[in-house]
Amino acid sequence: MSKIISIHSFRGGTGKSNVTANLAAQAALAGKRAAIVDSDIQSPGIHVLFGLDENNMQQTLNDYLHGRCPITDAAFPVGRQAGALEGVRQLADKHLWLVPSSINTGEISRVLRDGYDVNILNKGLKTLRRELQLDYLFIDTHPGLNEETLLSIGISDNMVIILRPDQQDFQGTAVTLDVARSLDVPNISLLVNKALTSKYDPNQIRAFTEGTFEAPVAGVLPLSEDMVDMGSADIFSLRYPDHPWSKELIRAAKTILGLS
Amino acid sequence: MSGIFDRLQKRLELESQEEGISPLDLAALPPLLRKIMRYMLREYELLYTEICEWADDLPEAERPSRADLDAGLDALSRQFWLIKRGEGARVRYQANLRRKAGSKLAQGVWSALDNKIAAQIASKASPPSQAGEE
Numbered sequence: 001m002s003k004i005i006s007i008h009s010f011r012g013g014t015g016k017s018n019v020t021a022n023l024a025a026q027a028a029l030a031g032k033r034a035a036i037v038d039s040d041i042q043s044p045g046i047h048v049l050f051g052l053d054e055n056n057m058q059q060t061l062n063d064y065l066h067g068r069c070p071i072t073d074a075a076f077p078v079g080r081q082a083g084a085l086e087g088v089r090q091l092a093d094k095h096l097w098l099v100p101s102s103i104n105t106g107e108i109s110r111v112l113r114d115g116y117d118v119n120i121l122n123k124g125l126k127t128l129r130r131e132l133q134l135d136y137l138f139i140d141t142h143p144g145l146n147e148e149t150l151l152s153i154g155i156s157d158n159m160v161i162i163l164r165p166d167q168q169d170f171q172g173t174a175v176t177l178d179v180a181r182s183l184d185v186p187n188i189s190l191l192v193n194k195a196l197t198s199k200y201d202p203n204q205i206r207a208f209t210e211g212t213f214e215a216p217v218a219g220v221l222p223l224s225e226d227m228v229d230m231g232s233a234d235i236f237s238l239r240y241p242d243h244p245w246s247k248e249l250i251r252a253a254k255t256i257l258g259l260s
Numbered sequence: 261m262s263g264i265f266d267r268l269q270k271r272l273e274l275e276s277q278e279e280g281i282s283p284l285d286l287a288a289l290p291p292l293l294r295k296i297m298r299y300m301l302r303e304y305e306l307l308y309t310e311i312c313e314w315a316d317d318l319p320e321a322e323r324p325s326r327a328d329l330d331a332g333l334d335a336l337s338r339q340f341w342l343i344k345r346g347e348g349a350r351v352r353y354q355a356n357l358r359r360k361a362g363s364k365l366a367q368g369v370w371s372a373l374d375n376k377i378a379a380q381i382a383s384k385a386s387p388p389s390q391a392g393e394e
Contacts, residue, residue, distance in 0.1 A: 115362035126304040147360045150283030155302045182287040
């Protein structure tokens with residue numbers, strides 16, 4: 001049975017989409033069938049990490065929501081496109097799909113103006129899991145709490161909350177955790193990103209975070225100049241698997257997804 | 261021209277959308293109803309018999325009696341959070357989420373934005389004027 005993994009952060013800029021893409025890539029690399037749905041319809045971005053732009057994106061989640069195609073037509077098989085990025089190319093013979101949201105200004109404006117039928121989104125998620133025979137469905141959401149975020153929390157098996165070691169993130173994470181617990185999410189874990197591990201001991205950051213939230217921390221990812229330098233132009237853990245950030249991400253993926 | 265049945269069906273669908281559950285409503289539900297609703301949201305649409313199979317497979321401590329399960333399904337259907345269809349052995353339930361509301365910004369703001377976007381697209385589509393054409 002496929003598992004739904006929803007990835008959240010209360011605030012923007014935590015590296016949520018980057019972490020989501022890397023977790024899903026590691027699942028695919030381990031031989032699992034995985035898909036990512038970019039439900040951040042108002043500010044989509046995860047497609048960039050897979051080398052997609054408006055020209056090569058074809059069908060999107062918006063096309064599905066507006067009845068222009070079945071959701072499986074909007075599921076883009078990652079790594080198989082000509083000129084795929086170096087890291088992404090490693091997924092060519094794996095099973096990872098991305099359902100991107102449109103970056104067409106008119107499409108974003110239409111969703112903001114008219115809203116949409118959330119039942120269609122929900123039905124699409126079920127169809128994807130069944131038709132693509134997924135082991136994991138990852139849902140990348142808009143920061144904070146809105147309809148898509150709450151739906152993905154409500155239906156998820158595992159919820160991952162990304163936070164930075166920052167007072168604003170800590171307060172927001174407490175809110176998100178309260179909502180997740182009230183919705184009976186079976187497995188909740190935290191993932192600390194952009195930690196200043198050159199100055200602070202990651203084990204202390206982990207212990208402090210776990211103590212504060214009474215929730216397990218799946219990993220403490222270091223703040224990395226190399227990651228910033230890449231500028232979301234590839235899947236970092238595939239391109240640089242021996243980098244400390246990647247090693248910690250891979251450890252976290254094993255914990256969250258139960259990969260061997 | 262659509263028949264009366266089609267128009268009634270459409271009206272019912274619209275009404276049911278307005279009455280649908282918002283994910284935050286889940287938090288306020290009693291534990292059994294929340295468990296049923298969470299499962300229905302994941303599965304979207306199921307036969308009654310499939311829901312019974314799921315309930316039978318729950319750990320003993322969480323397993324509802326058939327009467328409690330039926331009462332829960334009825335309560336959720338009355339709220340229009342589940343839509344019940346069919347009869348007898350073919351009864352099925354579908355989760356019904358509330359439509360995501362559109363923006364409450366004044367319509368003029370969106371019209372202005374639409375016009376700007378359309379103009380921008382049109383200017384991209386038309387070939388640039390050649391230097392020295394005039």
